[in-house]
Amino acid sequence: MLIIGPPGSGKGTQAERISMRLGVVTISTGDTFRANVKGGTPLGVEAKKYLDAGDFVPDSVTNKMVRDRLSEPDVGNGFLLDGYPRTTAQVDYLDQILAKANERLDLVLQLTADDDELVHRLLGRAQDKGRSDDNDVVIRHRLDLYHEQTEAVVANYAERGILTRVEGSGAVDEVTDRLMRAVSASFSPTTLMPAFP
Ligand code: B4P
Numbered sequence: 409m410l411i412i413g414p415p416g417s418g419k420g421t422q423a424e425r426i427s428m429r430l431g432v433v434t435i436s437t438g439d440t441f442r443a444n445v446k447g448g449t450p451l452g453v454e455a456k457k458y459l460d461a462g463d464f465v466p467d468s469v470t471n472k473m474v475r476d477r478l479s480e481p482d483v484g485n486g487f488l489l490d491g492y493p494r495t496t497a498q499v500d501y502l503d504q505i506l507a508k509a510n511e512r513l514d515l516v517l518q519l520t521a522d523d524d525e526l527v528h529r530l531l532g533r534a535q536d537k538g539r540s541d542d543n544d545v546v547i548r549h550r551l552d553l554y555h556e557q558t559e560a561v562v563a564n565y566a567e568r569g570i571l572t573r574v575e576g577s578g579a580v581d582e583v584t585d586r587l588m589r590a591v592s593a594s595f596s597p598t599t600l601m602p603a604f605p
Contacts, residue, residue, distance in 0.1 A: 413519030416526035
């Protein structure tokens with residue numbers, strides 16, 4: 409599964425909750441980059457300049473990172489990708505990885521919220537967590553990139569018939585309930601893990 413949406417729509421927040429309930433791993437490209445920046449790894453040094461500017465890390469770097477992560481054994485029960493793919497080139501690359509592994513995407517969850525609410529949330533996070541990319545100018549740039557590049561990714565999955573749109577406004581618990589209803593509507597009960605309520 410994938411969770412996709414503009415910055416601040418609640419992807420990271422909700423991905424953690426859904427993966428706990430379903431008993432599958434979450435793979436967040438944003439978290440992985442931030443962990444590498446914090447650890448001062450070569451990948452982190454490379455990624456930092458893009459993160460700080462609100463730009464996408466180049467596909468060549470991101471694709472390889474996801475490919476390596478998807479080859480680890482803990483993805484065997486399924487996985488939830490958070491924040492990847494964000495470009496059509498990443499969609500093609502993910503298709504190739506999954507085809508080689510004889511796997512396919514079952515569901516793409518799109519979280520929606522209007523831009524003003526997103527900016528408001530991210531400025532709030534800037535005060536709480538001090539993320540280097542949560543300032544007014546960079547947030548607007550990240551939103552522009554979402555509209556320019558990631559909306560084409562959403563359209564691609566909609567054409568394939570595997571996209572479900574979920575309203576991301578409202579209390580965090582309410583949004584989780586909406587997402588879980590979308591998940592249960594897409595899978596037969598026997599496909600879901602025993603952790604599913
Ligand atoms: P991400 O880590 O994905 O950051 P994000 O888009 O801001 O989403 P995030 O998941 O953190 O925020 P959320 O919506 O949960 O990416 C960061 C950077 O990494 C990118 O800009 C890029 O540079 C790089 N990157 C990542 N993936 C890449 C890729 N595939 N290719 C290239 N580059 C890539 O939540 C935001 C805030 O809203 C939180 O403070 C939360 O508490 C709050 N919130 C959540 N739900 C709420 C609700 N219902 N009501 C009120 N507030 C809520």
